[in-house]
Ligand SMILES: [Zn+2]
């Protein structure tokens with residue numbers, strides 16, 4: 001199952017140097033989730049061949065314009081294309097009012113939109129299907145802001161085919177072994193599950209944390225995640241600005257990645273003060289070597 005992130009927009013606040021405000025698409029097999037929807041997100045989807053009609057869920061971090069101003073345009077386009085499938089939008093409180101106020105004068109949409117407004121003050125399980133769970137966690141950013149953690153659910157174990165033949169396992173016994181159980185044979189022999197099944201595949205996870213101050217309170221939730229995308233609005237030369245505007249620096253994101261023991265860190269939400277983004281990579285990778293520079297149009301395997 002492919003689990004991959006494509007960045008549509010990676011800039012903070014205003015667009016600059018050809019960079020768009022925050023938006024990303026997370027693909028899990030044939031499911032597409034949109035994370036934030038800054039201005040121009042749907043244009044970026046066309047640029048990067050994202051099948052936008054496959055998006056069923058949208059997760060919004062907070063209501064600053066650089067994370068939501070692409071939504072009315074996207075919803076309007078869905079409507080023009082005759083979309084019928086329902087759409088779910090998750091966000092801190094206030095988005096429904098904001099979006100409906102913009103759409104209502106032009107008539108209502110042809111498809112149902114379910115707004116799920118989240119209490120941003122505490123961690124919550126906000127979405128779940130057969131393959132994934134999505135948890136929201138509080139971030140520190142002045143207005144209600146949440147991070148989202150996408151976590152794969154455990155899948156049934158894979159059975160070793162030769163063991164089916166060796167022990168003449170029945171369908172019921174195979175099912176039980178796949179569920180992790182020990183098997184009792186008719187002759188009274190007990191076969192440990194580890195002998196019958198292949199080692200479980202490690203579960204993958206993705207944490208989307210923007211916009212936020214450096215905050216170690218998130219560590220219990222992001223500990224051991226596979227891929228962490230973290231606010232790196234500034235480098236350390238603007239540490240004071242980062243604190244003042246409730247954002248993080250590349251060094252701070254890298255420190256958090258180290259403490260959380262994640263596999264890889266993706267940087268992003270760059271201030272328009274920076275034309276050259278290499279400084280973010282240099283600063284973060286000096287602390288956390290497995291840093292990758294978040295760039296628009298790039299796809300990162302989780
Ligand atoms: Zn922002």
Ligand SMILES: [Zn+2]
Nearest residue numbers: 062064141211
């Ligand atoms: Zn913000």
